Amino acid sequence: MEILNALVALSNFVLIPAIAYGSQLALGALGVTLIYGILRFSNFAHGDTMAIGTMVTILATWGLQALGVSLGPLPTALLAIPVGIAGAAALVLLTDRLVYRFYREQKAKPVILVIVSMGVMFVYNGVTRFIIGPDDQRFADGERFLITAREFKEMTGLDEGLALKSTQGLTVITAVIVVALLFWFLNHTRTGKSMRAYSDNEDLALLSGINPERVVMVTWIIVAALAVVAGTLYGLDKSFKPFTYFQLLLPIFASAIVGGLGSPLGAIAGGFIIAFSEVGITYAWKKVLGYLMPESLEPSGLVQLLSTDYKFAVSFVILIIVLLFRPTGLFRGKSV
C-alpha cells in the first residue's frame, strides 16, 4: 500500500506534469532545431512566434465561443488551432520574405541572422502585446479533469489521490500525433527527404536540383505549425501570458541544444530531460519519501532541492553539464 501510495504521489506531482511539460518543450525545441538545421541560425524569435500564434488561436477560440460552437468535453481551442497555424504561417512567411531572405541571399554569417531574429522578436513581442495586452488570458473550456483526485481515491481505495487534467492528457496525445506526422513527413515524402538532404549538405542538395526556396518555405510552415500547437497546449495547460512565452525561450533552447541542434530526435529527448530535471529538482519530495521510508527516518523538511523559482536555472545547468562533456549535444548535433 505504502509503495502504491508513493507511486501515485510521484505520478501526480512529478511524472504527469513533467511528461506534459516535456511534450510542450519537445514541440518547441523541434521548431528551433528545424530552423537551425535548414536555415542555420538560432531563432531567438521562436518564443514570440509561439506567443503570436497562440494569440491568433485564442482570438479564434473566443470567436467560436461567441458563436456558441463547442467541442463538448474537449477545449474549443482545438478547433481554432488551424486558424492559429494559418495565421502564424502567414506571418513567418511574410517575415522570411521581408527580412530573412535578404540575408540568406547575402550569405550573411549565422550570428548576423541571430541578431536579425532579435529584431523580429521585438516586433512580434510588440505586436502580441499591442493586440492582446501583456496580461494573463484564459481560454480553456470543456472538461477540466479526466480523473479528479477524489474519484481516484474512491476507485482505488488509496490514501493518495491522482488528478489527471484533461489538458495534460490532450497535450501528450497531440504531441505524439504531431511528432509521428513530422517524422513520417521527413522520412517518407519527397519534400521531407529534400529537407533532410538540404540540412545535411547544402551544396550537394543544390546540385541535385532541390529548390532551396521551397525547402525554406516548407520549413517555416512546419515550424509555425509546431509553434502554434506547442503554444496552445502550453496555454491550455497553464495560462497564456506573452512574457511567459518569451521566457520559454531558455528551456526550449536548452532542450534543443542538450539533444543536439539540428537533430529532431535529440530535440524530443532534450525536451523530456529538461522537463524531468526541472520538475524533479524543484519538487518537494517529503510526501513521496514519507510513504517509502520507515517512520523513524521520515524527513522533517520539505526535501526540496531548489525552490521552484530556480527552474530556469535548472535547465541551464543541465545544458552546461551536457555541453562540457558533449560539445554538440547528446545526439551529436551539427555546428555551423
Place this chain on the structure above:
Amino acid sequence: MRTLGLFALVAVLILGTGFLQSWNSALIILNMGLVSAIMALGVNLQWGLAGLFNVGVMGFVALGGLAVVLTSVAPVPEAWAAGGTRIMGALVLGFVTIAACVLAWKRLPRGRRGWAVAVLSIGGFFLYRAVLDPGVEAVEAVNPAATGFLGGLGLPVVLAWPVGGLLAAGVAWVIGKTALGLRSDYLAIATLGIAEIIIAVMKNEDWMARGVKNVIGLPRPLPYEIDLQNDPGFVDRAAGLGLDPTTASTLYVKLGYSLMFTAVLVIVLVLAQLALNSPWGRMMRAIRDNEEAAEAMGKDVTARHLQIFILGSVLCGMAGAMMTTLDGQLTPSSYQPLRYTFLIWVMVIVGGSGNNLGAVLGGFLIWFLWVQVEPIGQWLMNAVTSGMAESSWLKAHLLDSVQHMRLLTMGVILLLVLRFAPRGLLPER
C-alpha cells in the same frame, strides 16, 4: 563630420526635451543615456572588437546593482550574530566542493573520474544545504519587515561602482572558462541562461539583498533635496538664478549625477579608444575577422576572448552599479531581458558596432527614443483616433496599447538599420 552632426542631433533632442517638456525630464534622459552609453561600450568591446555574442548583459547589470547593496548599506549586526558566520561558512564549503570536483576531474584516471565528480558534487550539495539553510532561516527571521538580510559593508556608495565591475568580472570569468570554447550561438544561449540564474538568485536569496522585498533608500553620493531646500545659502543662490528652491534642488542633484557619470563615461571612452587603436586592439580585430589565421600566427584566441569578455562585462557591471545608485533602490524583479539585454544590443547595432563613439551615440539615441516613443505614440494615436466615436472599443484599445509601441518601434528600428545600414550610424573605420 558625420559623428559631430549626429552627436549634435542627440544634443538637440535632449535640449528640446528640456525646452518643450521640462529640464527635469531632460536630465533624467541624459543620466540614463550616460549609463546606457557605458553599457553599450561594454557590449561593443565584446561584439564590435572581438565578435563575442553576449546576451547576458542583464545579469552583469544586476550584479552591479547587487554590489551597491553589498558595499554601501550598513551591516545588520543582529543578523550577523544570528547566522552570518554560518552562511559565510556554507559559501566557503560550496566553493571547496566545486574546487574539489574540478581537481578530481583533472587528476583522476578516466574510468573513475565521472563517478568521483558525481559523488563529490551531490554529497557536497547536500552538505552545503545542510549548513546553509539554518543560517538563512535565522538571518531572514531578524526583523523581516525592515531588514531580514545581512546588510552590506557600510562603505561610501561610489566605491560600489568598481565593486560592481569586480563582481561582474568574477562571473564573466566563470562563464568564459566554461562557455568560450563553444561556438558563438552556444555562448549566446549560455550567457542568456546565466543572466536568468543571477536574477533568480537575487530574487530568492533574501539573506543577501532582501530578494523581491527590495532594498530601498540606498545611500547616495549627493545631498538630499530636502536638505538643500532647508539650506538658506542654497535657497539664496537659487533665487539669484530665478528658480524656486524645490526645482533648483532636484536639478542640482540630477546635474550632480550627470557630472559624475560624464566623468566616468569620458574615462571609459578614452580607455576604450586607446585600446581600440593599440596593437592589442588590432590583434583583437584580427582574431575577430579570421580566427584560424590569428591562431596560426600564434595568438592565444581563447585567452584573448576571455580577457575581453571580462573587460566588457566589467563595464556592464559598473554601469549597473551607477544605475542602482541613481535609482536609490534595488528591485530585482525590475530586471527584464528585453530592457537590459536586448535594448543594449539595439544601441550597439544602431550606433555602429566596432566604433566606440557609435556605441555611445547609440546609447543616447536609443534611450531617448525608448523614453519618448510613448508620448509620441500617444500623440500619434490621439491624432489617428480623433475621428472615431468616443465610445468606440477600438479607440479605447488603441489608446491603451500605446505603451506597447516601444518594443515594436525598437524592433523596427533594429531591422531597418540591419537591412539598410548594417554597419550602423557610425560605421567602424
